Amino acid sequence: MELEIFTQDKTDQWKFMSEKVFDGFKSLQISLNYYTYSTFELHVGLINEHIRMFIPDTVIYMEGMYFYIDNAIVDDQATAQLKVTGNSLLGKTADRIIMRNYNRSARPEQIVWDHLNNEVVNPSDTKRKIEYLKLSGSPNLGTDTIQYQNSYGTVSEELTTLCTSYDFGIGERATSLGSPGNTLTIFKGKDVSDVVEFSDDYENLTKAGYQNNNYDESTTAIVLGEGEDNARKKVVVGDNQAGLNRKELYVDARDLQKTSNDITLTDAEYNAALVNRGNSKLAERKRILTLTGEVPVSSKLFKLGEDYNLGDTVTVRSELYNLKKQSTITTIKKTYDEKGLYIEPVFGKESPTIYDVLGRS
Missing domain, CATH: 4.10.220 (Light-harvesting Protein)
Structure with a gap:
């Protein structure tokens, strides 16, 4: 797995220079998310070159799109490792608010498109424009119209709420190679549950974990x-x-x-x-009933990118856990280390973290 590192020009924030093609990491985990922006965590050796290169707003090309760094930290110098984390470029919507009274009856995907277009990609005040984000055409996913009102909410939070509530996502792909920038596309995954089934019985889901709880549920x-x-x-x-x-x-x-x-x-x-x-x-407060686990890269039963993708609905089943259900693949975690590549899909909603709970209003 090779990464291309782009450092920011000190005189022009939208100009990036290709620093190097890099494969000298110790481990890399990329979480590709359906309802929100994607994230990564990278571990590299603790040397001066890495300290200089891996700084906030440096851009990294991987998985067919661009990510930016927002944190570089050394937890313990004795480990001789630098931990670098960040988000896909869509994460920059956390830096924008809905700078108007938005009051409209519309499809949820159209509201998401409006927020992206008016607050991020083509705002009337050009100082608010995030130049390395582009937006594909206005979508129609066939959802029902809702009555929606918001003023001064954080754009990223509103996008995530709408995508989660009405089950669609925002895809990101590099607009062009060698020049940081992603194009955003609002989409809905396919239902392949009658064909694709993940099960610990089939061994196409290993190290299977199980969650069944209702302590955070509201009805x-x-x-x-x-x-x-x-x-x-x-x-x-x-x-x-x-x-x-x-x-x-x-x-x-x-x-x-x-x-x-x-x-x-x-x-x-x-x-x-x-x-x-x-x-x-x-x-935000659904009952949790799901399986987790790793999908062996060598499995010939179903292939990521061919038989199923992020956002698709699949069947998950386990005789041991007495579970069979159709679930949306909400996250695909890819981990690269010295042993190879590991793929871990997340089927449906996971239990909220303390950060999710604290972030509720």
Whole structure:
């Protein structure tokens, strides 16, 4: 696995020079994500050349797209290793906010496209433009229209919420070789679950792990919008749930306003906006039931990139864990080290990390 390293010109932030083609790493893990930007973790030897080269905003070409470094750290000098982490270029959307009152009834994928186009790729204020990102044409994935409102939210967070809630992704591919830049495409994976099945019984899923928990699950969202006390607007999403199946979640949606920037929603439209907010919050708190494991690179049963891809729906099955279900491949983790390449798909949602929980609002 060879990486091409591009260092940033000190006088022009959008000009990058190819530093070298590099394969001298100790290990590399790339997490290709469906609902959000991708990430990497690279371990290299602790030498002066690497300290100089692997700095924030240096760009690395790998897996057919460009990534940027956001952190280089030495945990312990005795290990003689530098740990370098970063994101695909889509991660730069974390540096932009929705600089307007966006209030629209539209398909979720169109809303994502609007945020990318208006805040990142072609903003009216050119100082906000992230020049190494381009955007393909406006998509139509056939999803239902939703009522959506947001002002001053972080772009990356809104993209992830919409993609997760309505099950589509944002693909990234290098726009051209030798010049850092990715083209973004909004897409939905294919359903290949009737053909592709991963199972520890077939041995096309090794080191199988298992999760079955509901400690973070919510099924009923009580969403409160504008107004005060008994006059606050309220909707209940998932009100049909009862008994032990009813797990209530309070959602403060006071930021959603019926009238904003001379736009006034009807009662039905405003309620629809509250329902969308409730659905988005419930999407963060699903029950977890999934298998994890490694897919042997030598397996001839199913090939990544030929039989299945990131975002596709496949079948996962295990007799031991009494599990058979259709799951979306939400992440593909690729690990390169001295022993070779390891592929670890993530089927569906994993348990939230402490950072996920702290990031909830």
